[in-house]
Amino acid sequence: MAKKVNNNQDEPLEKQLWKAADKLRKNIDAAEYKHVVLGLIFLKYISDAFEGLYEKLQKGEGEYAGSDPEDRDEYKAENVFFVPPEARWSYLQSKAKQPEIGKFVDNAMDAIEKENPSLKGVLPKVFARGNLDPTSLGGLIDLVGNIALGDVKARSADILGHVFEYFLGQFALAEGKKRGQFYTPRSVVELLVEILEPYNGRVFDPCCGSGGMFVHSEKFVANHQGKVNDISIYGQESNLTTWR
Incomplete structure (x- = not known):
């Protein structure tokens, strides 16, 4: 079970997220709405970090004395989009009730891709489709x-990685099939990292999923x-949705 995000929320994180998915379930097939929800979750993640x-x-x-909050280079230096x-x-939340x-x-997705070339062609632009009810989206x-x-x-706890893997698993169940995909439990990943002791060198994960092995190596x-x-990470992933 995932940890609660903060003390003001009584429900575990995974239940909160599945409520979000249910808001779209009546209009969109599971195979399609996962892109909508995961896209919003990623957008929230990078916006929080920014x-x-x-x-x-x-x-x-302190170290930020004299900094310009609108200077793009300040964010590049901190690996923040x-x-x-x-x-x-x-x-976006202020516009949530608008049709x-x-x-x-x-x-917003287009604007982020223009500002961050590494995200070009990665973010979904499916939110204005006719089958997505604006009220449900809001x-x-x-x-x-x-x-x-x-x-x-949240970043230190790899909340995004946990959320991503949880959603992929739940969406696969909602579709009625697992597509041959299995997610390595965190306890197993942690054990593998402890055995490998990646103090330096290269870490390669041939089925990297959302990158949990890399997070735990760091x-x-x-x-x-x-x-x-002192370490370099390499991974490959056949699932396009997971790769994105």
Whole structure:
């Protein structure tokens, strides 16, 4: 069972997320709506990470003294995607009740790809489709908005990776088939990393999924006072949705 995101929420994370999926279930097939939900979750994740750093840059304290919160290079230096104003979660949530919310989200995805070339062609632009009810989409945005995904605490706990794997598993069940995909339990991944002891060298995962092996390898190095730059990670994944 996933940990609760914060003390103000009584339900486990996975139940909150499945509620989000149910909001679209009546209109969209499981094979299709997973792209909608996962797209929003990723958008929330990068927006949380961006806004967290934006706030630090805006305050300009300590190492951030004299920083410009609108300077793209500041975000590149911290490995954070730059999110333009029209794509920030706070902006989209303010538009959640409008009938054109689908267009707002599609435009947000386009804007993020333009600002971040590494994401070009990766983000879904399916939110303005006629079979996606704007009211349901707005409710989904409000629900996802209550979940912390990209702040420092959430990132250190690999919340995004956990959420992603949980959704893929649940959506596969909803489709009535597993498609031959299986997700390695975290306890097994942690054990493998402890056995491998990746202090340096290369880590290769031929079926990397959402990258849990890489996340735990980085944690292993950090926990043993090593240098993250001493290891390189390589992975491959045949499932296009997982790869994206």
